[in-house]
Amino acid sequence: MTEEKKNIKKEEIEKPSQSIEKVEKEKADLGENKQENTSSVNDAGEVKEELKSAVEEDVELKSIKSDEKKIQDFRVGDTVKVSYKIIEGGKTRIQPYQGIVIAVKGSGVSKTFTVRKISVDRIGVERIFPICSPNIEGVKVVKKGKVRRSKLYYLRERVGKKATRIKERY
Numbered sequence: 001m002t003e004e005k006k007n008i009k010k011e012e013i014e015k016p017s018q019s020i021e022k023v024e025k026e027k028a029d030l031g032e033n034k035q036e037n038t039s040s041v042n043d044a045g046e047v048k049e050e051l052k053s054a055v056e057e058d059v060e061l062k063s064i065k066s067d068e069k070k071i072q073d074f075r076v077g078d079t080v081k082v083s084y085k086i087i088e089g090g091k092t093r094i095q096p097y098q099g100i101v102i103a104v105k106g107s108g109v110s111k112t113f114t115v116r117k118i119s120v121d122r123i124g125v126e127r128i129f130p131i132c133s134p135n136i137e138g139v140k141v142v143k144k145g146k147v148r149r150s151k152l153y154y155l156r157e158r159v160g161k162k163a164t165r166i167k168e169r170y
Contacts, residue, residue, distance in 0.1 A: 070138040071131065074113075076101050076152060077145030077166050082115060082129060083137035094137050097127060100145065100164060102152040116155060118163055124156060144169040 074080050081098040099117030106112055111131045119125050129136060146169035155163055 070136065072139055072141050074101055074139065074141050075145075076104055076150055077147035077169075078141050079143040079145065080115060081140045081142050083139075084129070085135040085137055098142065099127075100152070100155065100166065102126070102155055104150075122160070124163065
């Protein structure tokens with residue numbers, strides 16, 4: 001009987017270890033399947049994101065390339081003359097707007113710049129132009145300014161000649 005008990009104990013001992021191995025194999029198989037499934041889902045999601053970003057970049061490049069022809073390179077502090085197309089009734093005319101660029105914001109298609117001019121009545125007037133606007137006929141740099149700020153909002157507080165005085169960059 002002792003031999004039978006030993007054999008039974010050996011079988012019992014072997015059975016749990018075998019079952020543990022089987023469970024581990026099954027877990028590994030399931031884990032691999034789950035990883036494969038999630039990776040395929042991630043790949044599909046990444047592909048969609050890549051396609052979206054590629055389309056957005058393509059649209060931006062096309063619009064920027066078409067706008068490069070009519071816009072000179074300018075920076076904050078430059079005095080620019082913006083030729084803006086205005087439609088009144090059935091007539092279209094080009095209105096020049098000359099002033100100092102006090103801010104440039106955004107990037108790509110949504111990039112805008114703010115131009116400030118002092119009107120005849122010594123009142124400061126600011127206008128925000130989107131760079132990719134089809135209504136902009138052209139931007140010409142009249143005078144290059146030398147500034148050490150990215151936004152020149154402090155010019156709003158100045159009165160008289162000081163409101164437009166900026167060192168010139170050569």
